[in-house]
Amino acid sequence: MKNRPYHHGDLATELLARAEQTLREKGAAALSLRELAREIGVSPAAPSRHFKSKQALLDALALGGFERLAEATAASQREVGESFAERLDAAARAYVGFTLANAALVDLMFSVKHSPEASEALRAAAGRWSEQLFELIGAGQRRGEVREGAPERVTLPVFAALHGYAGLAVSGMLPAEMAEHGLDDVIASILRQCRPE
Amino acid sequence: MKNRPYHHGDLATELLARAEQTLREKGAAALSLRELAREIGVSPAAPSRHFKSKQALLDALALGGFERLAEATAASQREVGESFAERLDAAARAYVGFTLANAALVDLMFSVKHSPEASEALRAAAGRWSEQLFELIGAGQRRGEVREGAPERVTLPVFAALHGYAGLAVSGMLPAEMAEHGLDDVIASILRQCRPE
DNA sequence: CTACATTGTGAACACCGCATACATTCGAAG
DNA sequence: CTTCGAATGTATGCGGTGTTCACAATGTAG
Numbered sequence: 001m002k003n004r005p006y007h008h009g010d011l012a013t014e015l016l017a018r019a020e021q022t023l024r025e026k027g028a029a030a031l032s033l034r035e036l037a038r039e040i041g042v043s044p045a046a047p048s049r050h051f052k053s054k055q056a057l058l059d060a061l062a063l064g065g066f067e068r069l070a071e072a073t074a075a076s077q078r079e080v081g082e083s084f085a086e087r088l089d090a091a092a093r094a095y096v097g098f099t100l101a102n103a104a105l106v107d108l109m110f111s112v113k114h115s116p117e118a119s120e121a122l123r124a125a126a127g128r129w130s131e132q133l134f135e136l137i138g139a140g141q142r143r144g145e146v147r148e149g150a151p152e153r154v155t156l157p158v159f160a161a162l163h164g165y166a167g168l169a170v171s172g173m174l175p176a177e178m179a180e181h182g183l184d185d186v187i188a189s190i191l192r193q194c195r196p197e
Numbered sequence: 198m199k200n201r202p203y204h205h206g207d208l209a210t211e212l213l214a215r216a217e218q219t220l221r222e223k224g225a226a227a228l229s230l231r232e233l234a235r236e237i238g239v240s241p242a243a244p245s246r247h248f249k250s251k252q253a254l255l256d257a258l259a260l261g262g263f264e265r266l267a268e269a270t271a272a273s274q275r276e277v278g279e280s281f282a283e284r285l286d287a288a289a290r291a292y293v294g295f296t297l298a299n300a301a302l303v304d305l306m307f308s309v310k311h312s313p314e315a316s317e318a319l320r321a322a323a324g325r326w327s328e329q330l331f332e333l334i335g336a337g338q339r340r341g342e343v344r345e346g347a348p349e350r351v352t353l354p355v356f357a358a359l360h361g362y363a364g365l366a367v368s369g370m371l372p373a374e375m376a377e378h379g380l381d382d383v384i385a386s387i388l389r390q391c392r393p394e
Numbered sequence: 395c396t397a398c399a400t401t402g403t404g405a406a407c408a409c410c411g412c413a414t415a416c417a418t419t420c421g422a423a424g
Numbered sequence: 425c426t427t428c429g430a431a432t433g434t435a436t437g438c439g440g441t442g443t444t445c446a447c448a449a450t451g452t453a454g
Binding site: 027029103104107110111112113119123126127152153156157158159160161162163164165166167168170171172173174175177178181182185186188189190192193 | 224226300301304307308309310316320323349350353354355356357358359360361362363364365367368369370371372374375378379382383385386387389390
């Protein structure tokens with residue numbers, strides 16, 4: 001009856017793909033392992049062979065999100081000028097754009113609830129990405145376009161502003177008049193706070 | 198057998214209270230109407246008389262959160278000096294303190310998922326609170342301690358930085374060396390970006 | 395070819411949110 | 425005070441969920 005062989009071949013990746021699709025369309029809360037299995041045409045217990053719990057599936061999604069975010073950030077820096085203002089602008093728009101395009105996923109990534117062992121991998125992936133921000137700031141400092149100071153202590157406020165703006169925009173809590181110039185204003189304020197004396 | 202009368206007397210408020218407690222202790226996902234009813238000693242369907250759905254209960258919690266946040270912010274401004282630096286510092290610590298002390302609740306407040314009619318009330322409560330921030334910035338401008346500009350466009354980056362820092366801190370994504378001076382650095386950067394030319 | 399590890403199945407369990415029909419209590423109008 | 429409707433709590437059931445277990449089918453290494 002079923003044309004599908006007994007073994008699916010690559011259930012894990014198809015689970016992740018479909019999960020991310022439903023995540024995007026209906027949010028994290030509406031994600032159901034059983035429904036996923038039903039869509040793929042596999043028994044309800046099959047997913048548990050690849051993800052020992054629903055949380056594990058979510059952790060895997062979050063991990064992939066960080067990797068893609070890191071890639072998007074790197075890409076934004078590849079074809080842009082060398083001035084700090086340009087590079088920051090590109091990185092900021094890459095980050096906020098990614099967040100707006102993957103709201104539920106980003107929510108997952110920065111969610112508090114992660115299984116302890118996944119937390120390690122997540123922290124690592126997040127670190128691999130935030131290093132790009134350190135490097136961005138560091139380069140600006142070397143060019144004399146960013147004020148002096150320990151890179152982490154200069155980078156944190158920058159990143160916080162971006163993260164905060166993206167979160168506010170996604171939550172729909174921004175009145176229209178703020179959303180319009182919102183990102184521009186945030187970027188401008190970051191440049192102002194980074195300026196050397 | 199039961200000493201409790203047939204009518205509980207104030208089920209709605211006790212539901213909210215217990216819900217917030219479990220929210221704090223075990224997170225939003227672990228919140229169950231049935232378990233709440235069990236704890237209070239009432240039938241599983243009883244809560245539905247006061248909150249037509251689980252989402253309605255969550256909306257009510259979020260609403261209360263905004264009100265308490267507004268109150269905490271107002272309190273932070275009552276017994277503090279008049280300089281912008283002092284007032285911003287107080288408001289910032291009030292906001293970040295509130296989110297750290299009520300992480301899951303704040304998550305709920307800024308979550309995307311709200312029933313349409315609750316969104317209105319939520320937006321209103323959020324507005325009542327954000328007006329305090331506008332006023333904070335406006336007062337700073339009148340004192341000549343904050344750069345000129347439309348209040349919304351000056352306030353947004355300020356609030357974004359605070360919101361973003363709180364989110365990062367809560368998510369545990371901050372390395373130790375950042376978390377230490379983190380808030381201080383964010384506040385300093387806000388002051389820098391607000392400074393007149 | 396045989397043994398073992400991997401992957402998918404089927405049934406079961408204990409939950410959950412929600413809806414419906416019914417019971418009890420409260421409060422106001424007559 | 426009685427009555428009668430509204431508010432509140434109960435009992436039960438439905439369809440859904442995540443997770444676990446024993447078992448079956450398939451792949452793979454020796």
